[in-house]
Amino acid sequence: MDTKGYLHMDLLRFSTAGNVDDGKSTLIGRLLYDSKSIFEDQMEAVEQASRRTGSEDVNLALLTDGLRSEREQGITIDVAYRYFATPVRKFIIADTPGHIQYTRNMVTGASTTDLAIILIDARNGVSEQTLRHTYIASLLGIEQVTVCINKMDIVDFSQDVFENIKNDFLTITKNLNLKNVKFIPVSAKYGDNVVDKSENMPWYEGCTLLHHLETVVIDRNSTSGMRFPVQYVVRPISDKFHDFRGYAGRIVGGNVAKGDRVIALPSGIKSQITSIHLGEEEKETAQISESVVIQLADDIDISRGDILVAENAPQPNISNDIRLTICWLNQKPMSTITKYIIRHTSRECLGVVKAINHLMDINTLEKRENAETLKMNDIGSINLRTSVPLVFDHYSENRATGCLIFIDPDTFETVGAGIIE
Amino acid sequence: MKNTLSHIRELEAESIYVLREVAAQFQKPALLFSGGKDSIVVAHLAYKAFYPAKIPFPFLHIDTGHNFKETIDYRDMMVQKLGVNLIVGSVQESIDTGRVREETGYYASRNLLQTTTLLDTIEKHKFDCAIGGARRDEEKARAKERFFSHRDEFGQWDPKNQRPELWGLFNGHHHMGEHFRVFPISNWTEMDVWQYIFMEKIDMPSIYFTHERQVFFRDGQWLAAEECMTLKPTETVETRQVRCRTIGDISCTGLTLSKADCLEDIIEEIAATRVTERGSRADDKRSETAMEDRKVVGYF
Numbered sequence: 001m002d003t004k005g006y007l008h009m010d011l012l013r014f015s016t017a018g019n020v021d022d023g024k025s026t027l028i029g030r031l032l033y034d035s036k037s038i039f040e041d042q043m044e045a046v047e048q049a050s051r052r053t054g055s056e057d058v059n060l061a062l063l064t065d066g067l068r069s070e071r072e073q074g075i076t077i078d079v080a081y082r083y084f085a086t087p088v089r090k091f092i093i094a095d096t097p098g099h100i101q102y103t104r105n106m107v108t109g110a111s112t113t114d115l116a117i118i119l120i121d122a123r124n125g126v127s128e129q130t131l132r133h134t135y136i137a138s139l140l141g142i143e144q145v146t147v148c149i150n151k152m153d154i155v156d157f158s159q160d161v162f163e164n165i166k167n168d169f170l171t172i173t174k175n176l177n178l179k180n181v182k183f184i185p186v187s188a189k190y191g192d193n194v195v196d197k198s199e200n201m202p203w204y205e206g207c208t209l210l211h212h213l214e215t216v217v218i219d220r221n222s223t224s225g226m227r228f229p230v231q232y233v234v235r236p237i238s239d240k241f242h243d244f245r246g247y248a249g250r251i252v253g254g255n256v257a258k259g260d261r262v263i264a265l266p267s268g269i270k271s272q273i274t275s276i277h278l279g280e281e282e283k284e285t286a287q288i289s290e291s292v293v294i295q296l297a298d299d300i301d302i303s304r305g306d307i308l309v310a311e312n313a314p315q316p317n318i319s320n321d322i323r324l325t326i327c328w329l330n331q332k333p334m335s336t337i338t339k340y341i342i343r344h345t346s347r348e349c350l351g352v353v354k355a356i357n358h359l360m361d362i363n364t365l366e367k368r369e370n371a372e373t374l375k376m377n378d379i380g381s382i383n384l385r386t387s388v389p390l391v392f393d394h395y396s397e398n399r400a401t402g403c404l405i406f407i408d409p410d411t412f413e414t415v416g417a418g419i420i421e
Numbered sequence: 422m423k424n425t426l427s428h429i430r431e432l433e434a435e436s437i438y439v440l441r442e443v444a445a446q447f448q449k450p451a452l453l454f455s456g457g458k459d460s461i462v463v464a465h466l467a468y469k470a471f472y473p474a475k476i477p478f479p480f481l482h483i484d485t486g487h488n489f490k491e492t493i494d495y496r497d498m499m500v501q502k503l504g505v506n507l508i509v510g511s512v513q514e515s516i517d518t519g520r521v522r523e524e525t526g527y528y529a530s531r532n533l534l535q536t537t538t539l540l541d542t543i544e545k546h547k548f549d550c551a552i553g554g555a556r557r558d559e560e561k562a563r564a565k566e567r568f569f570s571h572r573d574e575f576g577q578w579d580p581k582n583q584r585p586e587l588w589g590l591f592n593g594h595h596h597m598g599e600h601f602r603v604f605p606i607s608n609w610t611e612m613d614v615w616q617y618i619f620m621e622k623i624d625m626p627s628i629y630f631t632h633e634r635q636v637f638f639r640d641g642q643w644l645a646a647e648e649c650m651t652l653k654p655t656e657t658v659e660t661r662q663v664r665c666r667t668i669g670d671i672s673c674t675g676l677t678l679s680k681a682d683c684l685e686d687i688i689e690e691i692a693a694t695r696v697t698e699r700g701s702r703a704d705d706k707r708s709e710t711a712m713e714d715r716k717v718v719g720y721f
Contacts, residue, residue: 003688006616011428078583080564081557083610090428092608104585111587231441236474244473250438250589279469289426291437291470304445329585343590346445405590412594414584 002087011090012213014115015142017106017133018098022121023150027188028082028095031210034195037084079109088214098129103362103377104329106136107417111403114218115144117209122155122185126168128363134169135362138176139325139379139419141399144216146182148209153187157200175365182216184209221288224398225313226254226262229345230306234293246277246293247302249346252400253393254310256294257285261311264302265391266318270311271296305347307391307401316393316401322384323357323421328374330408330415334382335373340415341407342386345400350387350409357381374416381421395419429617436463436605437470438589439568443550443603444470444477446593450550450603451508451543453721454480454499456492456626457668459554461499462614463605465623467552468503479506481551483539485531486513487649487671495626510542527651530672536720540576543600550593550601553721558610562713568607574598576719602721612691619684631664631682642675666691 018024032038082093094109096102110116116137120130137145147169155161162185170181184193185204192198195210207215234246256262260273276283277293286292294308302308309316328334334353342351359371359380374380395402406416426434440463443450452467454460467476480500500507512531515521520541521534543551557564567583569591584592593601606614618625635646637656644650646658649671663676664687681687712720 003616003619003685006612007427007429007620009428010426011431078565078580080561081608082564083558083608085610085612090613108585108587112589231438232445232471234471234474238473241473246473248441248470250434277472279472287426289431289434291434291441293472341594343592400588403588403590405587405592407592407594412592412596414586414592417585417587 005087006085009085009088009090010218011092012115012216012218013092013094013113014117014146014213015094015096015106015109015113015137016117016119017096017109017136018119022098022119023188024095024098024119027117027119027148027150027186027194028093030188030191030194031093032082032084034191035084035086035210079105086210086214091213098133100129100132100363101377103132103136103379104327104417106133107140107327107329110136110140110142111417113140113142114220115146115213115216116142118145118147120147120149120165120169122149122151122161122165125165126172130169131172131365132362134173134176134178135365138173138178141395141419143219144180144182145178146184146209146212146216148188149183149185150188152185152192152198152201153190157185157187157192157198159201159203162204180216182206182212184212222253222393222398222400223314224253224316224393224401226256226260226308226310227252227316227393227398227401228256228262228294228308229347229401230302230304230308231346233303244295245299246295247308248291248293249308250291251286251288252345253288253398254313255285255287256292256310258283262296262308263311263315264300265307265309265316266389267301267306269298269300271298271300273297305345307345316391318389318391320386320389321354322386322390322392323381324384324404324418325360325379325381325421326374326406326419327379327417328376328415329417330413331376332408332411332415333373333375334406334416339409341409341412342384342390342404343407344390344392344404347388347390349390351384351406353382354385355383357383384418392420394421429613429620432606432609432613433466433469433617435589435608436466439591439603439605440467440470440552442569442591442593443552443605446591447550447601449546449548450478450552451481451546451548452476452478452552453554454482454496454507455554455668456482456488456496456499457554458614458618458625458629459556459606461623461625462609462617463552463554464499464503465621466605476503476505478552479508481508481510481542481546481548483510483535483542484512485535485670486511487531487647489626489628489645489665489668489671489674491626491628492668508542508546510538512538514538515541527653529651530670532670532673533715533720535670536576536715536718539721540719543576548600549595550603552603552605554606555604555721556609556611556614557607560712562710562716566604566607566716568604569593570602570604571595572600572602572719576600578602578716578719580713580717612688615684615688615691619688625684626668628665628668629687631662631680633660634663634676635659636661636663636676643678645671645674645676647671 096109232248358367
């Protein structure tokens with residue numbers, strides 16, 4: 001085991017979405033199996049369960065469908081997280097169901113990922129489902145879309161079939177602003193182009209799915225500049241650290257360095273970073289994704305919910321009136337009279353829906369005006385009024401400061417996912 | 422600019438973020454500390470999350486009374502070193518007061534009984550959040566678990582009706598009497614845990630390293646021949662070189678024949694192994710959905 005190599009690997013989070021028959025579970029099973037991430041006792045348990053349910057082949061879906069009701073019904077309901085590593089990279093898969101009634105689960109799974117795998121059955125070509133999955137990936141700001149055209153074995157590994165589907169896909173998604181799309185012809189069942197290069201498709205000159213996942217460059221940094229939402233104020237009550245007052249949080253944009261000039265928002269008070277800490281270690285700099293404690297030169301009033309931004313970087317918006325694309329997550333439809341609890345970065349306030357601009361038909365991407373409400377799994381555009389001004393960026397500029405959730409004030413359930421337009 | 426944070430540092434940052442959310446969102450959280458490797462890593466992360474301040478919540482240990490001595494010694498050492506309060510919920514006390522009935526027979530275990538003690542302790546101290554070291558890669562029901570996992574007033578988990586968890590926005594709102602289980606190292610694998618322990622030079626209980634122990638063989642695994650275990654007439658006690666890959670109650674902790682005496686050796690061993698760590702846990706083998714069933718009623 002190369003410990004040094006292991007500790008220096010980076011992390012790729014990707015999502016998959018799919019229905020029962022499109023080979024999603026087989027594809028994941030293939031990735032896990034061929035990268036030796038399935039253990040003997042897991043395999044034995046799956047083999048036993050397959051036999052008990054009368055399945056002839058080993059049902060790899062049982063590896064990912066963990067809940068009793070999922071196993072009984074033979075469907076994926078919830079998001080399941082899977083982990084595997086190759087000597088090059090560590091991977092987290094958010095495995096989500098593909099059916100329209102689980103849109104909310106797809107949105108949830110996609111919200112934390114860097115890459116989305118879109119599966120297309122080579123026999124059927126681009127379908128409503130393809131468009132829906134791709135739309136969700138683009139809505140959630142996923143930089144990389146990898147289209148796996150599966151079941152190539154059934155279409156005689158035909159290059160024409162592959163090229164036609166590729167062209168159809170590009171035509172139908174041309175308005176989605178996809179940045180990086182990659183097409184790979186695979187047979188998950190037989191392993192062609194999943195981990196090993198296919199001998200059946202000499203016409204395909206690209207890399208295998210695993211090779212792509214291992215080498216694709218992920219740029220997680222946002223265009224917004226430095227953003228540091230304050231989570232918690234660290235004030236030790238001890239003689240040694242008597243005057244210590246640190247702001248704990250996670251950097252969600254840009255970098256920080258000792259000496260940087262910063263502005264605390266929404267107050268607008270300026271100061272300078274005097275030290276950066278991670279545990280006992282004092283750091284000169286820290287980058288996006290790091291959780292640190294920052295001390296400032298001036299004794300100013302900053303608490304949870306405030307955001308530190310770099311003085312010389314692009315400034316965020318500050319407003320009570322926010323236009324959002326929202327995915328409704330709850331059985332109780334969205335109400336325009338309820339005062340929802342709004343959670344944005346580390347700040348909470350109340351919010352009321354002022355207008356529903358339109359509802360999106362996610363199978364056709366047509367907008368429907370005059371919608372009265374949003375039901376579970378609906379996606380639409382709304383205007384939100386908040387009880388205090390929020391400090392935000394547009395989602396396309398910064399995923400972390402451009403998103404928020406709605407919490408029901410009675411049940412406290414998370415009922416809506418908002419993307420700031 | 423490319424993201425240059427290593428995966429282990431990214432996982433660390435994520436876990437620290439989650440721990441700080443707990444401190445900010447809950448009135449009275451507690452950290453479930455068993456002295457096992459996962460809770461040791463969570464405790465270490467909590468130390469880093471709030472330094473130079475002390476960890477702002479107590480440790481809670483559910484004591485089955487059937488613990489390995491090394492684990493208890495380690496627990497007491499850690500609590501003193503970190504300067505945190507320790508609260509112990511005793512399964513023996515739950516048995517003595519008639520809250521639960523001790524299982525009998527060769528397969529008797531206090532593993533299931535812990536749930537009652539845990540829920541009683543949470544209720545008694547009015548904890549609104551219990552931080553645990555469970556990981557999604559451990560078991561298929563845990564793969565569906567949230568970072569912030571809601572429990573109703575009976576301590577129950579409803580796997581079909583979990584709150585959606587989007588981005589890094591965690592929702593800890595709850596009604597009186599309900600609580601949350603929070604799992605900061607959800608996204609870590611067993612290998613990540615050991616590599617992190619190695620990287621951060623964290624002291625571990627001696628029981629994780631090879632040692633001589635009185636053991637017996639049952640159903641394909643080695644178990645410790647301690648007083649609380651009843652041997653079948655056909656089973657014999659032997660002395661072997663073993664270590665723990667995972668630590669639970671003595672009655673359900675399988676021991677691995679191993680000569681690993683340092684962290685590098687343990688990492689080598691895990692890299693080569695073809696069986697999951699919970700493969701050595703008898704508590705998971707009771708049925709196909711044993712973990713889900715236990716979690717629904719309030720298990721860790």
